[in-house]
Every structure is written in structure tokens, then in C-alpha cells.
């Protein structure tokens with residue numbers, strides 16, 4: 001479950017929310033996986049293809065690859 005989903009679930013539980021934020025807030029990075037973001041859906045981390053300056057995640061790439069001119073090898 002993602003950080004935002006959990007935060008939404010416990011937003012009205014004050015103590016629990018404070019503890020969760022103290023220990024689970026994602027680290028601010030200058031570079032690395034959380035800086036890579038899909039330009040279509042905003043997904044971060046693994047699976048974001050930055051080769052050829054695509055910056056699509058693997059899920060979005062599957063959907064738009066043919067429009068971009070990629071052909072599947074048979």
C-alpha cells in the first residue's frame with residue numbers, strides 16, 4: 001500500500017498519523033529512483049524507462065509504444 005493511501009486512512013487519528021509521518025515519510029532525494037517519474041501517470045521508482053528520453057513507466061509504455069513508432073518483434 002502506498003504512503004498516500006495509508007496517510008489518507010489515518011488522517012483523523014492524530015497520534016497514529018504523527019508516528020506514521022515520523023517514521024515513514026519518503027526521503028527527499030537529489031537523484032535516484034524517486035526522482036524518475038512517468039510523464040503520463042506520475043508513477044515513480046522501478047520500471048520507469050528513461051532510455052531514449054522516454055520517461056514512461058513500463059505500464060504506460062506498453063500502451064503508447066505503437067503510437068511512438070515502436071514495433072514488436074515477432
Ligand SMILES: [Zn+2]
Nearest residue numbers: 038041057060
Ligand atoms: Zn506511467
